Amino acid sequence: MFTEANLKALVPRKIFERGSAYYYEDNAVGRIRRTGDTFKAKVEGTETYRVELTIRAGKPPKIYCDCPYNYGDVCKHGIALGLGRTRLVREWRRTRPCRRSCPFNRKRPSGSVANRRLGPYHRPRTIGVSAAVLIAEA
Numbered sequence: 001m002f003t004e005a006n007l008k009a010l011v012p013r014k015i016f017e018r019g020s021a022y023y024y025e026d027n028a029v030g031r032i033r034r035t036g037d038t039f040k041a042k043v044e045g046t047e048t049y050r051v052e053l054t055i056r057a058g059k060p061p062k063i064y065c066d067c068p069y070n071y072g073d074v075c076k077h078g079i080a081l082g083l084g085r086t087r088l089v090r091e092w093r094r095t096r097p098c099r100r101s102c103p104f105n106r107k108r109p110s111g112s113v114a115n116r117r118l119g120p121y122h123r124p125r126t127i128g129v130s131a132a133v134l135i136a137e138a
Contacts, residue, residue, distance in 0.1 A: 002055050002061060002082075002085070002086065003086060004082075004083065004086050006060065006061065006082075007019075007061075007079055007082045007083065007086075009060070010060055010061075010063075010073070010074045010079075011072065011074050011079060012072075015072070015074070015075065015076055015079065016079055018076040018079075019075075019076035019077070019078070019079025019080045019082075019083065020079065020080075020083060022043065022044075022045070022076055022077065022079075022080035023079075023080040023083040023084055023087075024083070026044070028043050028044040028045065028077075028080055029041050029042075029043050029080050029081055029083075029084040030042040030043065030044070032081070032084050032085060032088060037054055037055040037056070038052055038053070038054045038055075039052070039053045039054075039055075039081065039085045040052050040053075041081050041084065043065070043077040043080050043081060045067060045076075045077055047067075049065050049066050049067045049077050050065070050066050051063070051064065051065045051066075051077050051078055051080075051081045052064045052065075052081075053078065053081050053082055053085060061082065063075075063078035063081070063082065064078075065077045065078050
């Protein structure tokens with residue numbers, strides 16, 4: 001599984017902190033799109049950069065950015081995208097619906113006790129846009 005710790009291991013602490021600031025403070029990561037194991041987004045920096053992150057089984061992720069950073073394989077824009085991707089997965093896992101066979105997913109008359117939320121494992125079977133692109137991650 002790909003985590004924030006995997007990202008920290010890829011770069012010096014200073015680069016990770018800058019990428020983290022881009023993601024958490026500056027909200028610099030645009031809409032994240034997924035194609036297979038590759039995640040793409042535009043990240044706002046001095047300019048707008050195109051960034052790709054590819055998850056590889058048993059290996060560190062491959063990160064590409066078209067910025068002029070020449071001091072290593074991964075820049076702060078790549079870290080920002082990686083943090084965005086890990087947060088989307090975490091949010092999706094926290095809000096995903098329970099199994100299709102769960103009795104609480106069946107339609108009930110309006111106002112029924114069964115229609116009320118019964119905790120994190122019994123949520124309606126609606127999935128938002130960000131969760132839909134991560135459905136294969138589960």
